[in-house]
Amino acid sequence: MPSHPVPATIAAVIRDGQVLLVRRANPPDAxxxxxPGGKIDHGETIEAAAVRELFEETGIRAEAGxxxxxxxxxxxxxxxxxxxxxxxxxxxCRWAAGEPQAGDDALEAAWHDLDGxxxxxxxxxxxxxxxxxxxAILASLAV
Structure with missing residues (x-):
């Protein structure tokens, strides 16, 4: 492992009072x-990495905000x-299409109520x- 911090991205998707989460299959936090998220590839923007990782781990298509x-x-x-x-x-990330299905580094993928x-x-x-x-606050301001 590198002796310095590794940049990675996470995709925060809010839809109808729910947040999309995955149960991680690998460390850290297995x-x-x-x-959903992961390492940013060389030459890849933060936003592109978030959208890519989101799709790989959940099958959800989204637009980066x-x-x-x-x-x-x-x-x-x-x-x-x-x-x-x-x-x-x-x-x-703004949800565009799809329903969560665990893939890649995820054991499970599901919407969870923000309030609870x-x-x-x-x-x-x-x-x-x-x-x-x-x-959720940021998403509500974008509406």
């Missing part, structure tokens, strides 16, 4: 619910050190609920 926040994701080694460090750049996200009993990656709320 088994936890989070946003604005970048609105960034969060750190750490894959901690059993020795207590950091095995990998990703900087996840959040892109608000904190009480849904989902094992989520750190910060997912906060980023979802930020995305």
């Amino acid at each position: 088994g936890l619910w989070g946003f 604005p970048v609105f926040t960034a969060v750190d994701a750490m894959d901690l080694a059993t020795t207590g050190g950091v095995h990998a460090h990703y900087v996840l750049i959040a892109v608000l 996200l904190d009480h849904a009993g989902l094992a989520m990656s750190f910060g997912v609920a906060d980023v979802a709320r930020q995305a």
